[in-house]
Amino acid sequence: MAKGDTLGEFEHxxxxxxxxxxxxxxxxxxxxxxAARTGRDVTIxxxxxxxxxxxxxxxxxxxLGDATPERGGRAKRTFRVTGAGVQALNxxxxxxxxxxxxxxxxxxxxxx
Amino acid sequence: MAKGDTLGEFEHxxxxxxxxxxxxxxxxxxxxxxAARTGRDVTIxxxxxxxxxxxxxxxxxxxLGDATPERGGRAKRTFRVTGAGVQALNxxxxxxxxxxxxxxxxxxxxxx
DNA sequence: GCCACTGTTTCTACATAATAGATAAAATGC
DNA sequence: GCATTTTATCTATTATGTAGAAACAGTGGC
Numbered sequence: 001m002a003k004g005d006t007l008g009e010f011e012h013x014x015x016x017x018x019x020x021x022x023x024x025x026x027x028x029x030x031x032x033x034x035a036a037r038t039g040r041d042v043t044i045x046x047x048x049x050x051x052x053x054x055x056x057x058x059x060x061x062x063x064l065g066d067a068t069p070e071r072g073g074r075a076k077r078t079f080r081v082t083g084a085g086v087q088a089l090n091x092x093x094x095x096x097x098x099x100x101x102x103x104x105x106x107x108x109x110x111x112x
Numbered sequence: 113m114a115k116g117d118t119l120g121e122f123e124h125x126x127x128x129x130x131x132x133x134x135x136x137x138x139x140x141x142x143x144x145x146x147a148a149r150t151g152r153d154v155t156i157x158x159x160x161x162x163x164x165x166x167x168x169x170x171x172x173x174x175x176l177g178d179a180t181p182e183r184g185g186r187a188k189r190t191f192r193v194t195g196a197g198v199q200a201l202n203x204x205x206x207x208x209x210x211x212x213x214x215x216x217x218x219x220x221x222x223x224x
Numbered sequence: 225g226c227c228a229c230t231g232t233t234t235c236t237a238c239a240t241a242a243t244a245g246a247t248a249a250a251a252t253g254c
Numbered sequence: 255g256c257a258t259t260t261t262a263t264c265t266a267t268t269a270t271g272t273a274g275a276a277a278c279a280g281t282g283g284c
Contacts, residue, residue: 006121006152006242007121008121008270008271009118009120009121009270011270011271012121013211016212019215020215022223026232026233028231037207037210038207040207042271042272043272043274044273044274045272045275048235049270049271050270050271050272053269053270053271067280069281070230070231071229071281071282072229072230072232072279072280073230073231073279073281074231074233075280076232076233081223086219086220086223087221092121093217098150099129099146103131106202107198107201107202108198109199110195111192111198118271120242121241121242122241123241123242139262140260154244155243155244156261157244157246157264158244160262161241162241162242162243165240179250180251181252182260183251183259183260184251184258184260185250185261186249186259186260187250188260188261188262189262
């Protein structure tokens with residue numbers, strides 16, 4: 001496998017959030033999606049640096065939108081997952097599936 | 113969530129390998145298990161530093177065994193997953209499940 | 225027009241995790 | 255004793271994760 005092909009665990013979550021949010025995947029919203037689904041309250045800085053890194057790897061692209069007519073409605077930068085990004089997600093999913101094959105979740109506290 | 117509670121992606125794989133291997137989880141074997149199931153050929157150094165980290169976090173314990181009567185049969189250091197390790201695996205699994213809920217794999221190249 | 229406020233993005237610095245590659249150790253067989 | 259095998263340890267570097275503060279761009283009240 002080529003190097004740089006594996007997703008870090010937080011990269012993985014961010015990528016999945018973007019997939020879920022479709023057209024509405026901008027930084028703050030990604031952060032909320034992850035918080036809502038995982039219970040982790042990551043900071044917005046963590047999300048953006050990860051988004052930047054994913055963009056550098058060309059697993060996502062971004063586009064600056066128009067400002068919305070709401071109080072504080074600064075223009076949003078929305079993200080999309082690229083073909084390579086989808087491939088990375090599918091590959092990661094496959095690896096995890098093979099590693100967990102035959103295991104029954106939740107795993108019992110005492111193994112063996 | 114308490115800090116240091118999340119599993120890095122490679123930590124996750126190593127922990128799963130130990131669960132799979134039960135009584136036979138020592139460094140070289142963990143490496144082979146991961147290679148066989150994911151296609152990644154990680155170096156042995158990568159595996160051991162990760163095992164050390166997991167031990168430092170008390171997600172695994174290790175025990176030095178007896179030498180086996182084979183050519184090159186040096187004593188093996190075998191690893192077991194602790195209760196906290198199992199909890200970390202179950203928690204991580206849950207997070208991922210909620211993040212992927214409703215998504216059909218493999219994801220299509222073009223999203224949306 | 226200025227100010228407070230809101231939702232968003234950007235910047236900077238540091239901590240933790242991943243990875244490689246070389247070296248050392250402990251056993252066997254000849 | 256020496257070559258060979260299997261395993262473990264050490265050292266260094268890069269990549270990822272995380273926090274927190276600052277900057278931006280808009281709204282609305284007065």
